[in-house]
Amino acid sequence: MRRPLPAWVDISIMPLINIAAAFVVSGIIIALIGENPLTALTIMVKGAFVYKGALGYTLYYTTNFIFTGLAVAVAFHAMLFNIGGEGQAMIGGLGIGFVVLGLDPILPPLLIVLLAIPVAAIFGAIWGIIPGWLQARRGSHIVITTIMFNFIASSIMVWLLAGMLMAPGQMSPETRHFAEGVSLAQIHHIANALGWPMARSPLNLSFGIAIIALVAVWVLIWRTRLGYIIRATGHSEKAVIYAGHDPSRIIIITMAISGGLAGLMALNEILGVQERVILNFTAGYGFTGIAVALMGRNHPFGILLASLLFGALYQGGAELDFEFQTITKEMVLMIQGLIILFSGALALMFVPTAERIYGLFSAQDTAASDQSRSGKDSQNG
Amino acid sequence: MPFAISMSGICKRFGSVQANDAIDLNIASGDIHGIVGENGAGKSTLVSILYGFYKADSGQIEISGTPYTHNSPADSIAAGIGMVHQHFMLVPNFTVLENIILGHESDRDLTRSIEHARHMLMNLAHQYGLVVDLDAEVGDLPVSLQQRVEILKALYRNAKILILDEPTGVLTPQETEQLFDILRSLKEQGVTILLITHKLREIMAVTDCVSVMRGGRMIAHLNTAETTPEELAELMVGRPVQVQKQWHQTQKGEAIVKVENIHLSNADNQNLLSDISFTVHAGEIVGVAGVAGNGQSELLNILAGITAPSAGAITYHGHRIAAENPANAQTIKALGVAHVPEDRHASGIVLPFSAAENAALGYEDDVSHGYKNMFISPQQLNARCADLMQEFDVRPQHPELTSSLFSGGNQQKLVLAREMSASPSVLLVGQPTRGVDIGAIEFIHQQLINMRDSGCAIILVSVELDEIMSLSDRIMVMNNGQIMGMVNKSDASVKAIGLLMAGVQ
Numbered sequence: 001m002r003r004p005l006p007a008w009v010d011i012s013i014m015p016l017i018n019i020a021a022a023f024v025v026s027g028i029i030i031a032l033i034g035e036n037p038l039t040a041l042t043i044m045v046k047g048a049f050v051y052k053g054a055l056g057y058t059l060y061y062t063t064n065f066i067f068t069g070l071a072v073a074v075a076f077h078a079m080l081f082n083i084g085g086e087g088q089a090m091i092g093g094l095g096i097g098f099v100v101l102g103l104d105p106i107l108p109p110l111l112i113v114l115l116a117i118p119v120a121a122i123f124g125a126i127w128g129i130i131p132g133w134l135q136a137r138r139g140s141h142i143v144i145t146t147i148m149f150n151f152i153a154s155s156i157m158v159w160l161l162a163g164m165l166m167a168p169g170q171m172s173p174e175t176r177h178f179a180e181g182v183s184l185a186q187i188h189h190i191a192n193a194l195g196w197p198m199a200r201s202p203l204n205l206s207f208g209i210a211i212i213a214l215v216a217v218w219v220l221i222w223r224t225r226l227g228y229i230i231r232a233t234g235h236s237e238k239a240v241i242y243a244g245h246d247p248s249r250i251i252i253i254t255m256a257i258s259g260g261l262a263g264l265m266a267l268n269e270i271l272g273v274q275e276r277v278i279l280n281f282t283a284g285y286g287f288t289g290i291a292v293a294l295m296g297r298n299h300p301f302g303i304l305l306a307s308l309l310f311g312a313l314y315q316g317g318a319e320l321d322f323e324f325q326t327i328t329k330e331m332v333l334m335i336q337g338l339i340i341l342f343s344g345a346l347a348l349m350f351v352p353t354a355e356r357i358y359g360l361f362s363a364q365d366t367a368a369s370d371q372s373r374s375g376k377d378s379q380n381g
Numbered sequence: 382m383p384f385a386i387s388m389s390g391i392c393k394r395f396g397s398v399q400a401n402d403a404i405d406l407n408i409a410s411g412d413i414h415g416i417v418g419e420n421g422a423g424k425s426t427l428v429s430i431l432y433g434f435y436k437a438d439s440g441q442i443e444i445s446g447t448p449y450t451h452n453s454p455a456d457s458i459a460a461g462i463g464m465v466h467q468h469f470m471l472v473p474n475f476t477v478l479e480n481i482i483l484g485h486e487s488d489r490d491l492t493r494s495i496e497h498a499r500h501m502l503m504n505l506a507h508q509y510g511l512v513v514d515l516d517a518e519v520g521d522l523p524v525s526l527q528q529r530v531e532i533l534k535a536l537y538r539n540a541k542i543l544i545l546d547e548p549t550g551v552l553t554p555q556e557t558e559q560l561f562d563i564l565r566s567l568k569e570q571g572v573t574i575l576l577i578t579h580k581l582r583e584i585m586a587v588t589d590c591v592s593v594m595r596g597g598r599m600i601a602h603l604n605t606a607e608t609t610p611e612e613l614a615e616l617m618v619g620r621p622v623q624v625q626k627q628w629h630q631t632q633k634g635e636a637i638v639k640v641e642n643i644h645l646s647n648a649d650n651q652n653l654l655s656d657i658s659f660t661v662h663a664g665e666i667v668g669v670a671g672v673a674g675n676g677q678s679e680l681l682n683i684l685a686g687i688t689a690p691s692a693g694a695i696t697y698h699g700h701r702i703a704a705e706n707p708a709n710a711q712t713i714k715a716l717g718v719a720h721v722p723e724d725r726h727a728s729g730i731v732l733p734f735s736a737a738e739n740a741a742l743g744y745e746d747d748v749s750h751g752y753k754n755m756f757i758s759p760q761q762l763n764a765r766c767a768d769l770m771q772e773f774d775v776r777p778q779h780p781e782l783t784s785s786l787f788s789g790g791n792q793q794k795l796v797l798a799r800e801m802s803a804s805p806s807v808l809l810v811g812q813p814t815r816g817v818d819i820g821a822i823e824f825i826h827q828q829l830i831n832m833r834d835s836g837c838a839i840i841l842v843s844v845e846l847d848e849i850m851s852l853s854d855r856i857m858v859m860n861n862g863q864i865m866g867m868v869n870k871s872d873a874s875v876k877a878i879g880l881l882m883a884g885v886q
Contacts, residue, residue, distance in 0.1 A: 224756050225745045228738065235731045241687055242720070242728040243743035244711025 005351070005358055015295055015302075015343055017350050019309070022342040026335045033326050040320060040327065047319025048312035054319075056188065056201025062311030063203070063268045066210040068289025069307055070217050071262035073298035075128075075142075077221055078254040079234035084131060084146030085262040086286025087153030088124040092263025093270045094157065095123025097165065097277035100178045109181035116182075116271060117209070117264075124263015125256040127153060132255025136248035142255075150286070161279050174278040184272045204272030206264075213261060218300040220257070230254050262286060291340040294347065306343075313339065383446030385410040385542055385573035386431065391440035393426055400426040401437070402597040408590075410445070413564055413574045415584040415605070418594035419617055419818040420789055424577050427594070428544055431575075432464050433457040444542070463535025464544040469527050473520030478502070480519050481534045498537070505536050510566050524672070525556040532563065536572075543567065544575045549583055553672050554846060554879035561587045581610040582847070593617055618819050628830065628851055628870075634663030637838050638684075638807055643693035643704075645679055645862075653679050654862045657693070663806070666829065666839040668853030670846060672882055676862035677842045678723055681811050684840065685720040686713035687728075697807060714743065716807075719800035721793075723811030723842065729796040730784050737766035737780035740799050773798035774824065790821030797828060808832055811842045826852060846878065860884040 005014070027037035048058045068085040075082035082088075096116045103112050131145035158173065167176035184205040191198040221227040229250055233240050237247040269281040292310055296302030317332035342349075384407045391404040401423045408414045418424045429435045431442065433451045442449045444460050451457050454464075471480050478495055481502065486494040499515060506512055513522075513529050522530070528548060535543055545564075549557045564574055564587060576588060584591050585605060593600045593616040600616050614622040638661035645654040654676045661667045669677050682688040684695060689707035697716045702708045710720070722728040730739040741748045741762055748761040766780035773794045775787070784792060793813065800808065810829065814822045829852060833839055843849050849856055856873050858865045858881035865881040 219756075223759075225749050225754060228741075228745060228757055232731050232734070232742070235733050236727055238724070238727040239729070239731045239742060242685075242710060242722055243745075244686070244709055244714055246709070 005355055009354070009358070010297070014347070014350065014354065015297075015306075017354070018295075018343040018347060019339060021350070022335070022338040025338050025342075029334070030327065030331075033331075035324060035326055040324065043323050044316035044320050045312075046316075047323075048316035051319070053188075053199035053201040054315060056199065056203040058308070058311040058315040059207055060201060060203040060268070060273075060311070061314040062307045063207045063210045063272075064265050064285040065288060065292045065307035065310045066214060066303060067261055067265035067268070068286050069292030069296060069303040070213055070289075070300065071124075071128075071258045071260075071265075071286075072289050072293035073296065073300070073303055074217060074221070074230075074261060075254055075258035076293060076298045077227075077234050078230045078251060080132070080135070080251060080254060080258070081143050082128065082131075082146055082255065082258045082262075083143055083290065084128065084149045084259070084286070085265075085289045086282050086284070087146070087150035088127040088259040088262035089265040089282045089286050090153040090157050091127040092120040092124035093266030093277055093281055094160065095119040095263065096266055096270045097175055100182050100271075101165070101175060104179035104182050109179065109183075112182050113184065113271065117267060120263045120266050120270075121260035122263070124266075125260035128255040128257075128259020128262070129252055132252040132259075135255075136251040157279060161277065165277065167276070172278075175276045178271075178275045182271075183275050184267060186272065202273045204268065206268040206272045209264065209267060213264065214300040214304055217261070221300075226253070262289070288336075288340075291344050294340075294344040309339075310336070383410070384408055384443070385412070385445055386575070387441075387443040387446075388427075388431065389441050391427065391430060391442070392438045393423075393430060393435060394438055395426075399597045401430070404440070404594075404599050406592060406599065406602075408573060408575060410573055411568060411571050412589045413568055413576060413587055415576045415578060415588035415591040416594060417579065417581065417584055417591060417613055417617055419579070419820075420816055422594040422617070423597040424594055425546070426597075428464075428546060428575070428577055431457070432462060432544060458538050458540070461539055461541040462544065463532075463538060463540025463542070465528065465531040465535060465546065465548060467547040467550065469524075469531055471519045471527060471530060474518060476516050476518055477513050477522070477530050477533075478515040480530055481515075481537050485538060502533060502537065505533060509536065509563065509570060511536075511563060524551040524674070525553075525559070528552075528560065529563070532567075540572070542573045542575065544577070546577045547579070548576070549578065549580060550844060551673050553882040554875050555883055556672075557583070580847075581613050584613065585610060595619055614819060622819055622823065631664055631834060631854075633665040633854065634836060636660045636662050637698055638840070639696040640684070641694045641696070643680070643683060643695070644691045645676075645683065645688070646691050652862055654683070654690070657864055659857060659864065659867065661807070661838045661840055663836045663838050664833055665854045666833050666841055666852050668849035668856045669840065669842040669859060670849045670856050670878055670882060671844075671859035673844045675859045675882075677859055678811070679862075680859070681720075681723060681809055681840070681842050684713075684809050685718070685722070686710040710743070714803075717805050718807040718809065719803050719805035720809040721796055721800050721811060721813060723815075725789075725792055725796060725812075725815070730792055732783075732785040734784055735781050736770070736775070736784050736787065736795060737762040739784050740766035740769050740780070740795060742799065744799065744803065769795065769798035769802055772802070773828075788818070789816035790818045793817050793825065794821060797825060801828065801832060806837060808837050808839045809842075810839060812844065813841070814843075814845065814848060846875065846882075850875070850878070858882055 030037045030040050047054055049055055068089065071085045072082055096119060099116045099119045100112055127149060131142050131149055134140040134145050135142040161173040161175065165175045167174060186202065186204045188198040188200050221231065229240060229245050233247050233250045240247045240250065265285060270277055274281060288310060292303055292306040296306040313336050317335065320327050321329045321332055386408040388404060388406040391401050393401040404427055416424050426435065430437045433454045433456055449460060451460065478498060482494055482498045487497045488494045502515060511529050511533055513526055513533065519527060519530060548560060552560060568574060578584060588605045590602065591605050592602050593613060595617060640657055640659050643654055643657040646652050657680060671677050679688060683690045686708050687710055690704045692704045694701055694703040697718055700716055726732060730742065745757065746754050748765055749757055763780040770778045770780065775791050775794045775798065813825050817825065829839060841849065841852060850873055854870055856868045856878060858878055860882060861884060865884065865886060868878065
């Protein structure tokens, strides 16, 4: 007999089962090419958490995934599938570039950084609002438009970085370096300055902003009136109209918030690490954000865990590539792909089995599940 | 002669709920047999098992004395069982003939199949008095004729047993009579009919035998001639039920709702509503009667600010809202107008939300606090919902429980509680008892009467003519987007209203 799973199992045990399944399949493949899967796993874990500076790198990747994962999740609460995190992050980075390159000769660095943070969000938001408006007012499907807007963003970046924004006197498509001090401080610099020795890593203050964003999104979705209406829009636009709100407006606002969060990802890469705008700094993080949100069940806490997992995979995977001759970068990508497959596309594969097992262990009836079944029955009638 | 249908010991369990518990049912060949029961009593499950949608956990079925196991509706059709669903399964842009042969084409060549079917259907139509234009597009036909197409479809597939699930919900009283005539003539030709309904009047009118279900069990098998609606209602609910409604004469107050010349046309310039004008007074219930789809829903949505009219004006308490300058639902709510929507599941509540969240839908400001009402406090949500649940007897009293887990009646009570607790001076109510069990219907009707007595102006839209007739002070009948007449309670008869519903003045 199957019983619906309690929420805590759904958000904690099920993802673990899915990841375990992905690792088992990866392990089989690693064994097939003649390596020891357990050794590989050990190196991956050590590479992500144990080696000098490893944790910093992992958290640096995590930062990107938190922003892009949140972007997808917020939109998803309104049932909007925002595939455009990649493009929104690019445009966010472009916004930072405009502010910094335009103002760093005249304003103090701290002021520029404080200005660049909201501008990154605003530029990302604009890149989310346009598809949002097209969906809300013109009915163009958001999946199509956000994908298209990734291409447009990418082309704009090429055009500007290989053109008017390109630093003079060199050949690569990137801007000049920002002025000294126009950056988000890296954590190891801060730690060393405070007298705590810490290994070098690109982890920077934007990680703190990401944590703030996690909390802010939680408050937005579950503790504000806007979040309430966003969720209602996701479930039933008719109910939102009935309640006296305009779903089109909510869709546009939601896409603005979603795009803004994706835009903030550029802080980590542009202000935290590169200190200039380079081409393709988004490196697919926007797309991975979809998997992160799926795996984190669109809940900020789940997104934090999923971001950590993907951060560890990126960092540990790089280590794997480094340690083994036979395990290439593509192999690591494949493992990531398997995890996305099992936790995203196949996320519900083990649910019926789990429900059966759960049913065996809990014969007790609860009022809630009784109501659930009789509710379904009456819907048939 | 063996029974047409003989089911014994049928059990079906969904999770922890025993939807059907050792059901025995024998239906004599050539009978019209009714099954009554409240929502969730297991009628649908039983019929679904018979028709092959579900497989019973245990029990036997015999069709005309032959043991019968089936796995799909296709097997049932082959065994001579036909079903007319509550929601018709027709392709609107196919002709009647095309719909009937769909899936049963006699030939690879469509033209030949159609000619073959045409010949057969002419005979059937003649035999049973089921006259339909075979070349009309189904989408253009009125629902009563669409229903005939469904019946023809079953007969074309050689159905000897016909199951009808709530067939009269979409019909006028006269159309219902016509349907019953058809059923009687089918019966004469030896067709066995199983009629699922919640309208006791219809059971009394047309059936030979009636079976009552409650809580997944078969409670009683009765000869219709030997029972009364009161007895059936009591068997269904398990306690005595007040069948007579609580309506009584009151003094009505001043006119607080004025509707002037409302028009509504759709994108194709078809008139959905034309020239709707009426007035509603404080302390009065105006019932809007009509066959579903004749503009009542559109009218209700316009009154609530969900749809903007094409022309005309509505005045609430002297605030005139003209079509040129439409108001949204929130503005209208601010004028003291509350709205219980027709489609509870799409509009009235958000199914995956908790009961507490739904108790605030449209009233988010009431549970907001903090900077410019930005934040919502879950404690306030829950506390407010708990109060409403207490007052309106919503069960189970768990504000945090997901709304989809409540029964239809309790969901509706929650919506009513939310809307009535705003102490509106005007209450718009659509289908207040659709999908609601008898116990809750009693309660909901009493609440509506109480609201009226406390001076609220109520506009009640319902396809249940009984409900309209028993609650309304005045009855407005709509047909094809127009008001056919406004009848006082004292002058109202089912016949007169039925004629108006059909568009005969």
